Amino acid sequence: MKILCDTHSHTVASTHAYSTVHDYITSAKINGLQLFSLTDHAPSMPDSPHMWHFGNMQVIPRIVDDIAILRGIEANIMNAPYEHATQRNVDLPDSLLPYLDFAIASFHEPVFPPAGIKENTKAAIQAIESGVIQIMGHLGNPNYPLYQEEIVRAAKDNNVLIEINNSSFNHSRNGSAPFCVSLIEFVDKHSWKVSVGSDAHISFQVGIFDQAIEALQRVNFNEKNIANRTPAAFIDFLSEHGKSVAEELQPWLKNLNK
């Protein structure tokens, strides 16, 4: 199984990550990717960049050295409505939405203190239903018990992907693996889709999905339901969310398929 896009990575803009955009381009090539995504932490997280970081991502070329670069964000699920948006529990202001190709929403301990299963599930479903999220990030974190099947149902109803995060199987969020596997089983049961992300905090990790792929293969997950297996598949998915990046990448995509 080869996955040609990475949907989750962090640059030096979040200072607990250690690589630049340039480093990522180099590593993406070496690691056999055709596309990667910048998804630095949204501002409610300590150590995240200023909101301007995201609005100005338009200066980043769409393609460098045949590698496509998507402009994303890893937003935070919040336990209260976000002050700069209407009726939303993720920290994405309305003004930023036109600049983003997609948004991940995740639970992070400094922003959303772990709560009970009902409260966590409710917050996750609110984020899914917010209409501004395309991917739910690293839901296997054992600090956030969830009614996983309810979340998968809501994700399918709202065309939101369930992320299978490779870092959850090794150095992040200890104890996630069994929860990630059961999540994959529910996604499979409901014939829904995943995205696979490295969650790289240094460029060498970009496009490294070994353990996520192993978990998907263990449950015989249908490859067609991996939304980021090819650039065309992922960009089509973003078009379903009304994102215009498809138009900008069309010439590159055509060349890629030759």
Ligand SMILES: [Zn+2]
């Ligand atoms: Zn991080």
Ligand SMILES: [Zn+2]
């Ligand atoms: Zn995260």
